[in-house]
Amino acid sequence: MEFNLDNIDLAILEKMQANARISNADLARELSMAPSAILERVKKLEQKDVIRRYTTAINPAAIQQKLLAFIFLRSSEGFTCCSDTAAQLAAIPEVQEVHHIAGEDCYLVKVRTTDASSLMSLMRSKMQKIPNIASTKTTIVLETVKEQPDLVIPKT
Amino acid sequence: MEFNLDNIDLAILEKMQANARISNADLARELSMAPSAILERVKKLEQKDVIRRYTTAINPAAIQQKLLAFIFLRSSEGFTCCSDTAAQLAAIPEVQEVHHIAGEDCYLVKVRTTDASSLMSLMRSKMQKIPNIASTKTTIVLETVKEQPDLVIPKT
DNA sequence: ACTGAAAGTGGCGGACA
DNA sequence: TGTCCGCCACTTTCAGT
Numbered sequence: 001m002e003f004n005l006d007n008i009d010l011a012i013l014e015k016m017q018a019n020a021r022i023s024n025a026d027l028a029r030e031l032s033m034a035p036s037a038i039l040e041r042v043k044k045l046e047q048k049d050v051i052r053r054y055t056t057a058i059n060p061a062a063i064q065q066k067l068l069a070f071i072f073l074r075s076s077e078g079f080t081c082c083s084d085t086a087a088q089l090a091a092i093p094e095v096q097e098v099h100h101i102a103g104e105d106c107y108l109v110k111v112r113t114t115d116a117s118s119l120m121s122l123m124r125s126k127m128q129k130i131p132n133i134a135s136t137k138t139t140i141v142l143e144t145v146k147e148q149p150d151l152v153i154p155k156t
Numbered sequence: 157m158e159f160n161l162d163n164i165d166l167a168i169l170e171k172m173q174a175n176a177r178i179s180n181a182d183l184a185r186e187l188s189m190a191p192s193a194i195l196e197r198v199k200k201l202e203q204k205d206v207i208r209r210y211t212t213a214i215n216p217a218a219i220q221q222k223l224l225a226f227i228f229l230r231s232s233e234g235f236t237c238c239s240d241t242a243a244q245l246a247a248i249p250e251v252q253e254v255h256h257i258a259g260e261d262c263y264l265v266k267v268r269t270t271d272a273s274s275l276m277s278l279m280r281s282k283m284q285k286i287p288n289i290a291s292t293k294t295t296i297v298l299e300t301v302k303e304q305p306d307l308v309i310p311k312t
Numbered sequence: 313a314c315t316g317a318a319a320g321t322g323g324c325g326g327a328c329a
Numbered sequence: 330t331g332t333c334c335g336c337c338a339c340t341t342t343c344a345g346t
Contacts, residue, residue, distance in 0.1 A: 005219070017211055021177060051213070057210075063159075089301070108226065141257055147255075150249075152268075181322055189331080190332050
């Protein structure tokens with residue numbers, strides 16, 4: 001698909017990535033354009049799926065989500081089942097990310113829970129029930145140094 | 157630190173996590189409270205660092221960021237150097253996440269670039285210059301099934 | 313595509329319960 | 330704290346260029 005973004009679009013994305021709650025008027029001022037013109041561009045970026053959503057980054061510690069783990073899942077079957085297995089993993093709310101990866105391990109999953117025991121009960125109650133999972137390898141995060149979903153916006 | 161969030165705070169977080177650009181008036185309506193009361197709570201959540209930031213999720217494909225990789229970095233030294241090594245990794249804009257992990261591998265890094273060759277040049281130009289990196293193991297993502305930073309908000 | 317004007321609405325400060 | 334009120338600023342639409 002072609003998105004065809006010009007410099008103004010990229011500038012909008014950069015500002016809104018840094019602060020999703022910036023007012024349309026402020027955005028227009030900073031880019032020296034009329035508010036209505038900016039509004040029109042933002043709407044188009046939304047409908048073209050360039051802008052996926054606006055979200056609030058919450059401090060995980062504030063709501064007792066202290067444990068972060070990455071789990072490598074090995075699938076026992078070929079390609080037919082994979083999409084279904086992935087969908088079931090993705091349906092778990094505590095699962096933030098599901099990636100199909102190259103190499104022997106089939107999936108990489110990012111999970112957030114309150115503590116180690118709740119992770120274990122999650123794996124027992126939900127993950128073990130998903131068919132075709134041959135093995136799991138869990139990596140516990142001791143400390144997160146950086147965690148920002150920001151993309152590098154190309155200049156010009 | 158104590159955050160002491162009540163049900164209303166949690167409801168605010170849930171709504172704002174789903175849509176950071178919701179108007180304060182809409183938020184107040186959905187929670188059946190006065191707009192100014194909600195505004196005051198939101199400000200406090202921001203200053204208590206419960207709300208970290210408001211950000212826009214951009215489609216990576218729209219700005220030619222098609223490659224996603226996870227890199228396991230093994231550090232050759234003990235604890236003294238680690239924080240500095242991590243800081244240098246975190247300073248790289250293409251690096252979205254840096255986690256200190258349990259096990260033999262010291263760090264897990266999430267990186268986004270345009271393609272495989274740009275990842276290689278990034279590793280050569282920036283990562284290899286960071287001292288105390290003994291080895292790296294790179295995992296390429298073939299397909300991302302789910303990628304949402306949403307936290308599970310506890311009910312009540 | 314961008315500008316500019318016009319009408320409706322929300323943001324935000326103050327006084328009060 | 331939460332509510333009510335009032336002014337100003339912002340959003341949003343529409344016609345024009």
